Amino acid sequence: MTDLTADGVTLGVVGGGQLGRMLAEAASPLGVEVVVLDPTPDCPAALPARDQLVGAFDDEAAVRTLAERADVLTYEIELADPDLLARVREETGVPVHPDPETLRVTQDKLVEKQTLAERGIPVPAFRRVDDAADLRAALDELGSPVMLKARAGGYDGRGNVPVAAGDDLDAALEGMGPCVAEAMVDFAREVSVIGVRGDGERDVFPLVENVHEAEILRETVVPARTSGAVREHALDVAREVLSALDGRGVFGIELFEVESGDTAGSTAGERDDGRILVNEIAPRPHNSGHYTIEGAHTSQFEQHARAVLGLPLGSTALRGQTVSANLLGDVEVPEPATLHGVERALATPGVSLHWYGKKEVRPLRKMGHVTATSVTDEPLADLLDRTRRVRDALTFRDTTE
Numbered sequence: 001m002t003d004l005t006a007d008g009v010t011l012g013v014v015g016g017g018q019l020g021r022m023l024a025e026a027a028s029p030l031g032v033e034v035v036v037l038d039p040t041p042d043c044p045a046a047l048p049a050r051d052q053l054v055g056a057f058d059d060e061a062a063v064r065t066l067a068e069r070a071d072v073l074t075y076e077i078e079l080a081d082p083d084l085l086a087r088v089r090e091e092t093g094v095p096v097h098p099d100p101e102t103l104r105v106t107q108d109k110l111v112e113k114q115t116l117a118e119r120g121i122p123v124p125a126f127r128r129v130d131d132a133a134d135l136r137a138a139l140d141e142l143g144s145p146v147m148l149k150a151r152a153g154g155y156d157g158r159g160n161v162p163v164a165a166g167d168d169l170d171a172a173l174e175g176m177g178p179c180v181a182e183a184m185v186d187f188a189r190e191v192s193v194i195g196v197r198g199d200g201e202r203d204v205f206p207l208v209e210n211v212h213e214a215e216i217l218r219e220t221v222v223p224a225r226t227s228g229a230v231r232e233h234a235l236d237v238a239r240e241v242l243s244a245l246d247g248r249g250v251f252g253i254e255l256f257e258v259e260s261g262d263t264a265g266s267t268a269g270e271r272d273d274g275r276i277l278v279n280e281i282a283p284r285p286h287n288s289g290h291y292t293i294e295g296a297h298t299s300q301f302e303q304h305a306r307a308v309l310g311l312p313l314g315s316t317a318l319r320g321q322t323v324s325a326n327l328l329g330d331v332e333v334p335e336p337a338t339l340h341g342v343e344r345a346l347a348t349p350g351v352s353l354h355w356y357g358k359k360e361v362r363p364l365r366k367m368g369h370v371t372a373t374s375v376t377d378e379p380l381a382d383l384l385d386r387t388r389r390v391r392d393a394l395t396f397r398d399t400t401e
Contacts, residue, residue, distance in 0.1 A: 008033050010050070011305060012070030012094075014057055014085070015077035018356040018366065019285050019301075020045030022293070023076060026301035032309065037066045044357045060084055067094040074098070074249060074308045076284050078107055097308040098197070098283040099247030106281050109151045110180040116278055119244045121237065123278045124256075129179040132169040138181035139165045146181040148172060160215065185277060187256040191224050193238035194289040195251045196303045199310040204238050205296060206318055207231045210254075210288050216364055217287050221384060222295055222322040230257055234276045241278060250304040252286020254279040287326070287366070294352050295322030295373045322373040323384045325391040329365040337361040339368070341394040350374060351390050361396045370394070 009032050013020050016038030024034040025048045033050040036043065037057065046052045051069075055062030058081040067073055067088050073096045075085070082100035089096045105115050113126045127138040129148065138146055150159030162184070163172045173179065190212065194205040209224035210217055224231060238253045245251065256277045289300035298306075298314025306313055327339075337358055345353050355368045372387045 009309065010035060010070045011309065012066040012073045013037070013045070013049075014063065014066070014073065014075040014080040016040070016043035016045035016049070016052055017077065018044050018358075019076035021048060021356060022290075022299075022354070023285065023301045023304060024048040024050075026293075026299055027305040030302070030305060030311075032305055035066060035069050037062055042359075047357060057081065058084055060088075063088050064092070067092045070094060072097060072308050074284075074304070075103065078103065078282065078284070082107065095308075097247045098245065098249040098251070102245045102247050102283050105245075106283050107152055109149050109280070110178070111151075112281060113180060113182075115244060116241070119240065121240050121244060121278055122276060124185050125183040127181050129173075129181045132173060135163065135169045135173060135179075135181060139163070142181060142183040145184055147184055148176065149180050149182065150176045151178045151180055153177075185256045185258060187258050187277075189224070189226065189257050190279075191226070191234060191255045191257050191276075192286065192288040193234060193253045193255065194286060194292065194300050194303075194316075195238050195242045195253055196300075196307050196313060196316070197242055197245065197248050197251070198307045198313045199248060201313050202239065202242050203313055203316050204235050204242075205289065205292060205300070205316045207234045208288055208291065214364060216326070216328065216366075218326055218328070219384070219387070220288050220291050220322075220324045221380065222291050222318065222324075224257075225380070226257060230275055237276045237278065241281060245281075245283070247283075248307040248310065249283065250285050250289070250300050250307060252282035252284065252289060254281070254286075254288075290354070290369050291322045291324035291371055291373075293354070294371045295319055295324075320373050320376075321378075321380050321383060322371060323380075323387040324369055324371045325387050326366055327368040327370065327391060327394055329361040329363050329367055329396055331361055331363060331396050334360050334362045335396075337367065337396060339394060339396060340399050344393050345370060345390045348386065348390050351387065353394075367396070368394075 013036045016036035021044040035051045036045045036049045037053045057079045082104040085096045086100040144165040145162045148161045148163045190210045207224045209221040211219040285300045292299040352371045
């Protein structure tokens with residue numbers, strides 16, 4: 001456990017995007033200073049952080065400098081180098097959480113699926129794909145179409161391509177690198193759980209429902225609009241995932257809810273009742289957990305700071321039903337970012353606006369989010385409608401033309 005002293009405790013973070021920004025905001029009331037490492041000068045986290053080191057995520061000298069200034073190292077982006085983090089931890093004695101080995105597993109979608117399947121955790125059926133012959137075999141084994149995923153580097157739909165038996169398989173693989181093919185899941189809804197591993201503690205936030213557009217998270221609805229039995233089953237699966245990982249911190253656990261009795265090609269055999277499959281894991285705070293800032297007693301960002309520092313975890317209970325919606329770049333080409341409609345958004349009762357401070361807006365780039373929480377008996381559909389109205393009134397387009 002890390003003691004909080006008058007001299008301060010410093011958390012070093014590899015990555016200074018919006019997750020690092022909100023982590024620094026949450027750490028400050030705990031008396032924790034944050035120093036971030038990011039290649040973009042004046043990155044989003046620079047404003048609330050104590051300091052920023054400008055350097056690549058795999059810059060060994062920069063990571064060592066970060067470790068020299070920190071009591072604990074963590075990361076908010078999976079582009080961090082697990083081998084470098086493990087080496088710096090060994091040579092400096094500065095703890096790294098979550099464990100670099102966990103990052104190594106989750107960086108590779110094939111290794112991630114293998115790790116979960118070996119533990120009996122339900123995942124879609126999958127097959128390694130290195131060339132067109134492998135992809136053809138996957139289509140024969142898993143059915144057509146399959147979801148072809150690059151093993152490394154994909155996010156927000158990047159590196160994910162549906163492939164059918166009649167497609168040009170060589171063209172589908174072009175530029176993808178090593179891949180994994182997964183059985184196509186006919187899911188009822190996409191859901192997720194924010195899990196947290198502390199110093200001898202484990203906990204989970206409620207199950208949330210995620211709505212995607214163009215494969216980018218658009219809305220999160222809490223609690224998920226499904227049965228109580230499915231919610232409990234999903235939390236049980238999330239706890240199993242936490243048991244399969246190493247190190248302290250917050251983990252975003254993406255799940256599919258499929259129809260009961262339909263295993264969707266699950267590898268978990270008799271242990272899976274067909275309702276929940278694990279899609280992917282992020283060993284860091286996750287976009288689908290942004291609602292916790294207003295909607296839960298302890299935000300995922302404060303939980304991450306508490307966990308990696310070895311401090312007791314906070315409550316994961318909801319304050320009330322909550323909806324969070326992402327603000328995506330609605331421009332045609334990249335341009336300097338100016339958000340219009342802020343006054344109207346802030347004048348709407350019960351709605352909170354989070355601006356990430358990115359200097360440039362690009363098509364579909366995540367620029368911020370809005371959250372609405374209700375502790376009354378307001379119907380969830382009304383709360384969702386109110387959030388959407390505020391979100392849709394905010395724009396990066398010039399409204400004076």
